[in-house]
Amino acid sequence: MKKTVMFLALILLLLSPAFAKIYQVPSAFIATIQGGINVAKDGDTVLVMPGTYYENINFKGKNILLTSNFIFGQDTNAIHNTIIDGKDTASVVIFNSKEGPSSIILGFTVRHGWNSAGGGILCYDSSPRITYNIIKENVASSFFWPGASVGGGIFCYNSSAIIEYNSIIGNLSLSEDGEIFAAGGGVFCGGKGFPVIRYNLIAFNQSKFNLDFIKLGTGGGIFNAESSVANIYNNTIVGNYADESGGGIYIWNFVPGTKIFNNIVAFNSEGVSVQYSPGYTFRPELTYNDFWENENGNFVGFTSDVGDTTWGFNLNGTPCDSLYNIIRDPLFADTANFDFHLLANSPCIDAGDPKSPLDPDSTIADIGAFYYPHTPTFVKDDDHNTPKRFELSQNYPNPFNPVTTIPFTVYGSQFMVHSPIHTTLKVYNILGQLVRTLVDEEKTPGKYEINWDGNDDSGKDVGSGIYFYQLRTRDYTDTKKMVLLR
Numbered sequence: 044m045k046k047t048v049m050f051l052a053l054i055l056l057l058l059s060p061a062f063a064k065i066y067q068v069p070s071a072f073i074a075t076i077q078g079g080i081n082v083a084k085d086g087d088t089v090l091v092m093p094g095t096y097y098e099n100i101n102f103k104g105k106n107i108l109l110t111s112n113f114i115f116g117q118d119t120n121a122i123h124n125t126i127i128d129g130k131d132t133a134s135v136v137i138f139n140s141k142e143g144p145s146s147i148i149l150g151f152t153v154r155h156g157w158n159s160a161g162g163g164i165l166c167y168d169s170s171p172r173i174t175y176n177i178i179k180e181n182v183a184s185s186f187f188w189p190g191a192s193v194g195g196g197i198f199c200y201n202s203s204a205i206i207e208y209n210s211i212i213g214n215l216s217l218s219e220d221g222e223i224f225a226a227g228g229g230v231f232c233g234g235k236g237f238p239v240i241r242y243n244l245i246a247f248n249q250s251k252f253n254l255d256f257i258k259l260g261t262g263g264g265i266f267n268a269e270s271s272v273a274n275i276y277n278n279t280i281v282g283n284y285a286d287e288s289g290g291g292i293y294i295w296n297f298v299p300g301t302k303i304f305n306n307i308v309a310f311n312s313e314g315v316s317v318q319y320s321p322g323y324t325f326r327p328e329l330t331y332n333d334f335w336e337n338e339n340g341n342f343v344g345f346t347s348d349v350g351d352t353t354w355g356f357n358l359n360g361t362p363c364d365s366l367y368n369i370i371r372d373p374l375f376a377d378t379a380n381f382d383f384h385l386l387a388n389s390p391c392i393d394a395g396d397p398k399s400p401l402d403p404d405s406t407i408a409d410i411g412a413f414y415y416p417h418t419p420t421f422v423k424d425d426d427h428n429t430p431k432r433f434e435l436s437q438n439y440p441n442p443f444n445p446v447t448t449i450p451f452t453v454y455g456s457q458f459m460v461h462s463p464i465h466t467t468l469k470v471y472n473i474l475g476q477l478v479r480t481l482v483d484e485e486k487t488p489g490k491y492e493i494n495w496d497g498n499d500d501s502g503k504d505v506g507s508g509i510y511f512y513q514l515r516t517r518d519y520t521d522t523k524k525m526v527l528l529r
Contacts, residue, residue, distance in 0.1 A: 063087050063508070068096075076100050076109070076127065083107045090114075091151070093124040099133040099156070102171070104140030113150030113175060122150050122177055129156035129163075134198075135181065137161075138169035144205060146171040153178045159185030160231070161198030163214060170203040170236065177210045183225070184217040191223045192216045193266070194231030195248060201234035202271075208242045208412075216250040218260065225250045226293070227266035228283060235270040242412050243278045244383060251286040260286040262293030263312060272300035275327075277395070279307045279383050279412040289316035291337060294327050301327035305395040307373045307383075307411040308334050314341035330366045331396040333373050333410045341370065358397070358407070361390050369394065373411065385415040433466075435514040435521040438495075442526035446496050449481070451514050453488045463487045464516055470495060471511045478505055481512075497527055 063086040068079040077100045079089035085106040093112065102109075111125035112118070129135035135156035136148060146169070153176055156162040162181030164173060183195040195214035197206060211229045218225035228248035232238045250260035263283035267273045280291045290312030294301060308314050314337035317326050329349060334341035342350045352362040352370055363369045374389040376382040385391055392415045395408030402414040409415055436450040453464060463485035470479040479500050481493045495512075499505050505527065513522040 065090055068092065069094075080105060080107065080109065085145075091125055093121065095126040095128055097128050097130050099129050099135060099137070100127065101137040102140065102142050102146050102169075104142055104146075106143065106145035108147045108149065109151075110147070111150035122152060122175065125150065126152040126154060128154055129181070131155050131157045131182070134158040134161045134163070134165040136164045138171045138204075139165065139167040140169065142166075142169040142171045144170060144172050147174065148172075148176060149174050151176050154180045156181040157184065159183060159192055160200075161194045163194075163196045164198070165194070166197070166199040166202045166204050168201045170205075170238075172205045173197065173207070173209060174205070175208045177212070179210070179212045179214065181214045182217060183215070183227075183231075184219060192218050192225045193227050193233070195228045195250075197230045198227070199230070199232045199236070199238055199271070201236055202232065203236040203238055205239045206230065206241070206243060207239065210244045210246075211248065212244065212246045214248045216260065218252045224287075225252060225260040226262045226268075228260075228263045228285070230265045231262070232265075232267045232271040232273055233269050236272070238267075238271060238273045240265060240273060240275045241277050244412050245278055245280045245283065246381070246383070247282045249284045251284065260284075261289050261316075263290045264308075265292045267293070267301060268295040268318075270296070270298045272296070272298060273302075273327075275301070275303045275306065276399070277305045277408070277410075277412055280311065281307070281309050281378075281383060282311065284312040286312075288318075288343065289313055290339070291315055294318070296325045296327065299325040301325075302330075303327050304330045304332060305399060305408055305410050306332045307391060308332060308341070309336055309373055310378075311337045313337050313339040313343060315343070315345075317344035319344045329368065331394065331399075331410065332368045333391050333394070334368060334370050335372055357394055359390065359392075359394055361394065367394075367396075369410075383411070384413040385409065385411065387415065389415060391415075433514060433516060433519045433521070435512075435523060437523055438512065438525045442528045444497070444528050446494055447525060447527075449493045449495060449512055450491070451493075452490045453486050467513075467515045468493060469513055469515075471513065472505070473509050473511070478510065 065088045066079045068091045073079050076096050088108045091111050111121045113121035127135050135153045153163045162183045163178045178196045183192040195216040196211045216225040216228045228250040229245045245264045250263045263285035264280045283290050291308040292315040295318035314334045351364045354365045357363045357367050361369050371390040373391050374386040376384040391410035393407040395410050399408040404417045434452040438447045438449045466486040468482035
């Protein structure tokens with residue numbers, strides 16, 4: 044995934060008031076994750092150590108960050124090794140008290156949940172942020188209570204949840220005898236709201252009926268219905284199954300506005316299906332996607348121009364329809380070993396919507412959840428044979444009080460050994476708010492050290508907490524973390 048930029052964008056949204064507390068689980072007085080949530084107040088962090096926690100947890104309306112050690116250094120091992128296991132008894136994680144985007148779950152494996160709605164994570168009348176998790180092997184099924192089985196991995200109703208950078212894999216929505224239908228093996232969104240589903244791997248989820256001769260499963264990967272206006276973009280949606288319709292994505296909207304763009308939808312039982320009834324149901328906007336080898340068709344319920352790649356070519360010269368959708372093998376790195384990164388010759392590279400945010404390598408957005416990093420072309424330095432670049436070093440001391448030093452280096456090139464380059468060095472809090480501008484000027488090549496005294500641009504002391512400093516030029520950005528302890 045677009046790791047450096049995405050992770051920074053995530054962290055800059057986290058909540059950390061000046062007097063927020065961090066509760067570690069386990070600790071001397073807190074044995075469980077739910078125990079940490081119970082004592083936390085708005086703005087606090089519950090930091091969970093590696094281990095397997097057999098719990099079913101509820102955020103109880105609290106605007107808190109629940110995180111693993113993944114928050115420190117982006118080590119994905121922390122996600123694999125910090126597991127919340129629902130014991131196949133109920134939803135693993137529940138948001139049902141009007142939580143908003145400051146209620147965050149980050150960096151866990153969420154597995155073995157079982158509920159009629161939201162086996163893994165249930166969001167009802169709530170809009171949390173669900174990010175950088177593995178959500179797997181959860182089941183939505185109401186075997187003992189006839190009805191509908193919806194949202195094997197994630198269930199959202201009346202929700203504007205942000206679902207991003209997750210691996211949602213191997214979840215199941217299963218209808219039993221006497222039920223109405225199964226929907227959203229990976230993700231279900233219904234009711235009303237504006238959910239965002241982006242940069243996720245959504246793979247090998249299923250929606251199906253338990254009897255072979257009845258087909259009632261829809262939306263194996265994603266199901267979005269009613270007045271839920273979803274933004275679904277830059278996902279890799281592969282290998283999902285629905286026994287009735289919409290193996291990859293199923294849409295049944297009563298209002299306009301749902302957008303589906305920059306996604307790879309491949310190797311599903313069906314690509315994207317729209318339930319369309321003239322006069323009250325609306326098709327989504329479907330642009331800049333790649334559809335490939337979906338068994339029962341790539342497009343169901345759309346007009347004939349969708350998928351007609353005789354229309355013309357995209358910016359890469361690949362045949363596309365009038366909405367810039369392509370039908371080409373995405374060329375994954377290693378599907379046998381579930382590696383869905385792109386090969387260097389993938390038609391998905393630089394084929395996304397040019398109006399989308401650029402990839403971290405400053406090229407046009409790729410299609411799918413995992414961008415292909417272009418190798419930069421450097422001019423060699425005439426003295427040291429090093430590429431033209433910058434270098435941002437770790438501040439010292441860290442943690443600090445009251446002053447820290449931030450070192451950075453500007454390197455010259457063969458043609459611009461002494462030419463100044465516009466450089467900024469800025470400090471942000473983890474709400475993403477600018478705290479202090481330390482540098483905003485032309486810098487000639489050389490080594491620099493800048494001190495920060497813990498004050499904002501108005502000269503006021505800032506509170507204890509995690510801060511980020513970012514060095515930026517026209518073609519270089521790097522960010523590091525520091526901790527101020529008052």
